Structure formats: structure tokens, C-alpha cells
Amino acid sequence: MSRLSADHRHVVCFTLNGQPVSAEAEPRMLLTDFLRHTIGLTGTHVGCEHGVCGACTIQIDGNPARACLTLAVQVEGASLRTVEALAPEAGRLSVLQAAFRRHHALQCGFCTAGILMSLDAYLREHSDPVESELREYLSGHLCRCTGYVPILAAALDAARLLREEARRA
Amino acid sequence: MKPPRLDYVRAATLAEAHAVLAAEGADARIIAGGQTLVPMLSMRLARPRVLVDIMRLGELRGTHETASDICVGAAVRQAELLAWPQLAARQPMLAAALPWVGHAQTRNRGTVCGSIAHADPSAELPLVLVALEGSVTLSTRWRRRTVAAAQFFQGLMSTARRDDELIAAVSFPTARPGHAYAFCEFGRRHGDFAIVACAAVVTHSSTRLAVGGVADRPLGRDWDGLSDDNLDDALNAFAYDLEARGDMHATARFRRDLVRRLGRETIAEARRCLA
Numbered sequence: 001m002s003r004l005s006a007d008h009r010h011v012v013c014f015t016l017n018g019q020p021v022s023a024e025a026e027p028r029m030l031l032t033d034f035l036r037h038t039i040g041l042t043g044t045h046v047g048c049e050h051g052v053c054g055a056c057t058i059q060i061d062g063n064p065a066r067a068c069l070t071l072a073v074q075v076e077g078a079s080l081r082t083v084e085a086l087a088p089e090a091g092r093l094s095v096l097q098a099a100f101r102r103h104h105a106l107q108c109g110f111c112t113a114g115i116l117m118s119l120d121a122y123l124r125e126h127s128d129p130v131e132s133e134l135r136e137y138l139s140g141h142l143c144r145c146t147g148y149v150p151i152l153a154a155a156l157d158a159a160r161l162l163r164e165e166a167r168r169a
Numbered sequence: 170m171k172p173p174r175l176d177y178v179r180a181a182t183l184a185e186a187h188a189v190l191a192a193e194g195a196d197a198r199i200i201a202g203g204q205t206l207v208p209m210l211s212m213r214l215a216r217p218r219v220l221v222d223i224m225r226l227g228e229l230r231g232t233h234e235t236a237s238d239i240c241v242g243a244a245v246r247q248a249e250l251l252a253w254p255q256l257a258a259r260q261p262m263l264a265a266a267l268p269w270v271g272h273a274q275t276r277n278r279g280t281v282c283g284s285i286a287h288a289d290p291s292a293e294l295p296l297v298l299v300a301l302e303g304s305v306t307l308s309t310r311w312r313r314r315t316v317a318a319a320q321f322f323q324g325l326m327s328t329a330r331r332d333d334e335l336i337a338a339v340s341f342p343t344a345r346p347g348h349a350y351a352f353c354e355f356g357r358r359h360g361d362f363a364i365v366a367c368a369a370v371v372t373h374s375s376t377r378l379a380v381g382g383v384a385d386r387p388l389g390r391d392w393d394g395l396s397d398d399n400l401d402d403a404l405n406a407f408a409y410d411l412e413a414r415g416d417m418h419a420t421a422r423f424r425r426d427l428v429r430r431l432g433r434e435t436i437a438e439a440r441r442c443l444a
Binding site: 002003004005008026027028030033049050051054057060063064065066068069070071073074076120136137139142 | 170172173174175176177178179181199203204207208210211212219220222224234271272273274275277278347358359360432
């Protein structure tokens with residue numbers, strides 16, 4: 001039986017944005033703090049820290065999930081993606097990110113990383129999303145700047161461009 | 170808001186999980202999806218000495234059907250059950266209620282049994298389990314027992330689970346011929362806990378309504394041959410018997426009114442499905 005003691009840090013091994021990573025965490029450490037403070041990837045934001053606001057949403061084994069509702073030790077062996085994985089290369093935005101910029105789908109940007117990670121996963125499975133379903137899906141995220149309308153427009157526009165891209169490929 | 174100091178056990182076998190519970194009792198807590206437990210740790214509402222992670226136990230994975238029930242193992246996530254293709258055909262009430270449980274992003278991690286274990290009075294899955302008169306299977310290293318939903322939920326976040334037991338599975342009765350089902354909820358925002366939620370099971374000669382979010386646990390009531398003329402009086406009596414209390418989300422009076430209106434709506438929808 002592997003019992004990780006509260007008194008020590010323990011090695012956690014997982015895949016982060018395609019790269020194998022191992023780092024040490026106390027059993028009580030939240031995945032948000034592990035990603036930001038231990039690994040140093042600060043793109044994942046911390047808002048409410050109890051799962052309501054959605055700012056810390058990342059992808060765990062391909063599925064959007066709250067990093068603040070997960071302990072670092074729980075992701076042993078898992079595959080994680082954070083917002084840092086979205087841009088295809090430095091200085092270039094992904095289709096979804098570029099659509100957010102065109103449609104002014106962010107203002108302060110605090111909620112954006114989480115929303116991008118949710119939508120990135122959603123558009124992979126729903127290439128032609130229905131607006132009402134997108135609205136329900138986005139109910140898991142709070143944005144206090146935009147009023148959500150530009151976020152929906154950006155998501156629908158990105159979906160259209162991704163469909164065209166797929167047709168050309 | 171950070172969790173308190175605690176040990177963490179990644180159980181490799183069910184026997185290991187049982188052994189920790191037997192040794193540590195109330196100081197141990199099972200963690201599955203963690204969608205309720207982790208915020209409770211962060212807010213220091215729960216202070217266990219050790220967490221036992223059961224998500225790697227193959228025997229707790231998977232949903233299977235018996236002649237009368239859908240049995241959901243303790244490691245089955247809410248999103249997995251929602252994605253089960255037979256769900257709507259096998260139990261439409263469960264298929265209607267699951268999208269109301271948290272958000273897509275929390276259903277990807279949260280488990281069905283975890284929601285039952287937590288026993289929040291306004292949570293959807295405990296309400297469905299009570300409405301359908303399902304059951305909870307509890308196990309220790311030495312014995313297994315099955316508790317009916319009405320006996321399992323004992324009060325505000327308190328259940329019949331003993332300190333050395335873990336929830337191995339929950340059983341939701343499958344839809345039966347001649348029965349129709351409906352679920353309705355009122356909340357401030359989709360994905361928030363319900364202010365009032367109702368679940369109805371009707372046949373041509375009987376009506377059952379269960380209500381969540383009002384009393385300290387989901388409660389059900391049965392009527393024989395309830396006609397439209399008697400419906401309002403019956404719902405009014407039920408609404409008062411639930412002894413609603415007011416809080417920051419809704420007054421007691423508003424909750425009673427929701428029981429009457431939403432209850433009527435839910436029963437009507439189930440009767441439409443029966444027709």
C-alpha cells in the first residue's frame with residue numbers, strides 16, 4: 001500500500017502538455033498551486049478556489065476539469081493540458097485564441113484560460129456546436145467583463161474555421 | 170483556502186481501502202472525484218487525517234444492469250453514466266437529472282456514488298435515488314449490506330454509512346412498464362444546487378413525488394389515485410410537512426410555493442409521458 005505521509009513531499013509523475021514531468025508535492029497540495037508554483041506554469045488562473053468560477057479549468061486525460069478541485073497527487077500517471085499548450089508556436093495563436101482576439105471575447109483575461117480549455121475540448125467533439133448547448137456548457141464559467149456574447153461569437157466562429165480547415169486537409 | 174495537512178493513500182486493492190477505514194474510522198475519508206470533498210477540505214469543513222483514493226480500483230468501475238436495477242460502481246464518474254447509451258431508455262429520470270448535477274467540467278471528475286455519499290439535501294442524485302426507491306450497497310472487509318435510500322439519508326449531510334464502511338455501489342431501479350418518470354429543478358443558475366427539485370413516478374393508479382432542497386434530506390410521498398381536483402391540496406399539505414426553512418437563497422414561503430408549482434409541473438409531465 002502506498003501511503004503518502006503529510007510530513008513529506010512526494011514525487012508525482014504525469015504528462016504535461018505532451019512532456020513527461022515529475023515534481024514533488026505534499027498530499028494536501030492543490031493541482032492549481034502545483035502547476036503554478038512548483039512547475040511554474042502560471043497560465044492556469046486561480047479564482048474562487050472552490051470550483052464555481054471555472055478560471056482554473058484544464059484538461060485531465062482530455063476532459064475539462066477544475067484544477068482547484070483536484071489534489072496534485074491524484075493526477076499521478078494522468079495526461080494534463082493547460083492553456084500553454086494551445087498556441088502552435090511562440091508568437092502564433094491557435095484558431096480559437098485568434099477568434100477570441102478578433103471578437104473581443106476577453107477584457108481582463110482572468111477567466112480566459114479556463115474558458116479556452118473548456119471550449120478547446122468541446123469543439124474537438126462538437127465540430128458544429130449549437131448556440132444553446134454552448135451557453136449551457138459555458139455556464140460552468142464566470143466572466144464579469146464581456147457578458148458572454150462575444151465569447152459565444154468567438155466559439156462559433158472558431159468552430160466554423162476549424163470545420164473549413166478540416167475540409168481542406 | 171488550502172486543504173489541511175493529511176496523508177493520502179492510493180489504494181491498489183479494495184482490501185487496502187477497507188483496512189484504512191477499519192483502522193482510522195472517522196479520521197479517514199474516501200476520495201473519488203473529489204468535486205465536493207476537495208472544496209470542503211479547502212474550506213476546512215472536513216479535516217480527515219487520511220484520504221483514501223479509490224479511483225484505481227477495477228472492482229468499483231463500471232455500470233451494470235441486473236433484472237431490476239442499474240448498479241453504478243463507486244468509481245463511475247457522473248459524465249460516464251450520462252454518456253452510457255442505454256441510460257435514457259433504462260431510466261429516463263436519471264437521464265433527465267444528471268445534466269443538472271454541477272457543470273460538465275465537474276461531472277467529468279465527480280462520481281455518482283460520491284454525490285450520494287455527501288448527501289447534500291439539495292443535490293439531484295440523492296433525490297433521484299429516493300424518488301425511485303433505490304438502494305446503497307455498503308461494504309467493509311468482512312461484510313456487505315444494502316440500505317434502502319429512505320433509510321440511507323438520515324439528515325443534513327448525514328447517512329447510515331458507518332465509519333468503517335465505504336459505498337461500493339448504488340442501485341437505481343430500471344424503468345418499469347406502466348410507470349412514467351419526470352424530473353424538474355429550479356435554481357439560480359444552471360449547475361448550481363437546486364433551490365427546489367422534484368422527481369415524480371406515476372402509474373395509472375398511483376403518484377409518487379420526491380422533493381429535494383427543502384427538508385434536511387430528499388423526501389418522498391405516495392398517493393393512490395390522486396385526481397387533478399385533489400392535487401393542489403395534496404401538494405400543499407406535502408409542502409408544509411417538509412418544514413421548509415428560509416436561508417440566503419430563498420424564504421421558506423418561496424420554497425413551499427415552489428414545491429406546489431414545480432410539484433404540479435413534474436407530476437403533469439410524468440402523466441404526459443404515461444399517456
